[in-house]
Amino acid sequence: MPLNEVLFSMKILHTADWHLGKKLHKHDLYEDFDLFVNWLHDLIKQKKISLLLVSGDVFDLANPSSGARQQYYRTLMKLRDLDCTVIITGGNHDSPDMLNAPRELLKALDVHVLGGLPADLGECLIPIYSKQGELELIVAALPYLRDADLRKNTEASSYEDRLEQMRAGIKTTFDQAAQLSTELYPKVPILAMAHLFTAGIETSASERDIQIGNQAAFSASQFGDHFKYIALGHIHKPQRVNAQVPTYYSGSPLPLSFSERSDDKRVLLLDTAHSWTPESIAVPSFRKLLKISGPLERLREKLDALQLHNGLDTLIEIELKEAQYDAAKIIDLDDLVTGFIKPGYEIVKHRATFTKQQRNASQLYAEDTQLEDLEPKDVFQKRMDQHEYDPETEQEIISAFDELLEIAKQENFA
Ligand SMILES: [Mn+2]
Known part of the structure; x- marks a missing residue:
């Protein structure tokens, strides 16, 4: 950090990908998330954290169950006594309208929600004040950017052009947010939130719907150096991303698939008085x-x-x-x-x-074999040859087949 920069002291916690309502093979994870929230509550209190960032994928589904919604509101109420500002952005799993619906009400609780990209980019800029009322930080709370947000008034084009337009659109949006912030709040440091897939990172199996495949991956170096820190969501494995400024995925706080069963789960703690590089704090494992x-x-x-x-x-x-x-x-x-x-x-x-894969029927015959040329009994015998039955069992199975074939013939099936 340059020496001439004014240091202020703020503790910021970065998390993402809560995926409320997520199930593991029909088994819900409500208890797990409640335990996480209890732990989070104690951490915020103990470390005196004054800003909590949730970088997208609050819910697992665009139309969450009432149980998942209850858990969301219960969580926000639980964090209420902490004197901690909360900023929540929408991810690709979230419905922007659904997240935005209680927006005004939540604002009264010092919870700021950006479900989708607003028409006025200025709405994404959230000023954060010290207890003494001094403006200390701007959070550019950018949600997951959808195709329609990124490619306005463009003609249909090739797939590759489309991806290029999307990458360019992401860069433009972040540049514009930084520029607007600098105009409105000169010299105030900016932190960005983003929910996207960046190039060259490790993923796990639960990250479905990755933004139209690998090729759309955004290179994080394109974020430039406008921001002090970039709080990423979307990838469930916590990791640092190559960029000009500290840019991190916090990962999801809970394992959301069996493929994540031995992954570390973390939240990231920034202490601006010391550094814009976060401290990584392990979330306890609540379930094996x-x-x-x-x-x-x-x-x-x-x-x-x-x-x-x-x-x-x-x-x-x-x-x-x-x-x-x-x-x-x-x-x-x-x-x-x-x-x-x-x-x-x-x-x-x-x-x-x-492991000894069976060959299926089509692999048993030459390609030019016609169905009319085959006799049911021969097909069955060929199938039987693939098994190692004792002669007695084999005879029993073949007799059973003959019996069925006889019935089928009588019924005109064969
Ligand atoms: Mn996501």
Whole structure:
């Protein structure tokens, strides 16, 4: 930081991607988020944080359930006694209109919401004052920028042109916000919030709907040096992004898919008196996500070995992995899952994979084979040849097939 710059002292907490209402295979995460909010409340109080930034994807769905909405308002009420300004921007999962609906009401609680890009860019600029009433910081609270925000009055063009226009549109929007802020509030430092996909970062499986694929990735160096800090949302893995100023994804505070089960979850704390580089604070893990895979016997052993624990139920994904296809194993897996009762654990998904892939019918015949040339019995026999049955079982299955074929013929199906 240049020495001639006036230092002010403000503690700012950056988080994003709450995805309220998100479910893991039908299992809701309300309890997890409540525990996070309790922890967040204590952190804000203890560290005397006066500004909380939520950089998009507040909700998981554009039309959230009433449960998710309740949790949102309950959270804002819980943070109310802290004397902490809250700024919330919309992400690609959020509906701008839905987030904006209670905007005026929330403003009365010192909660500022920018659901989508407003017609007047000035509305995105939120002045932050010290307790003594001095203007200290401008937050350029830019939400997720949609195609319509970025490409106004443009003719339909090629895909590549369209991406280029979007990238140029993002840059222009951030440049304009910085310029406007400098005109309205000369010499006041600016911090930007953004919800977008930047080039060259690590992602995880739950980040669906990434802005029209990799090619639209915005290079963060294009943000320039207008801002002191850029608080990013959209990517669930916390990380620093290459740019001219400190630019960070805080990541999501909770794991939102099994692929994030061993990721660190964090919030970022800025102390402007010292630096614009944030301190990364680990969010406690409130729930374990477990993935168990292997042959049936191994699965059984692993489930038996699970120990009692305190805390929220551990969610388990099970994958049966066997070499040879065997329908009986699928039934055994179903039985294992249905019969699994252990306090503190819940199997939320199970599936079977067989590594010796079966060839499907189309792969069994030459390409020019016509359906009329095939006899049902021969097709079935060819299919049977792929299995290793003992002769007795094989004979039983073939007899059963013959019986069915006979019925089908009588009914004119074959
Ligand atoms: Mn997002």
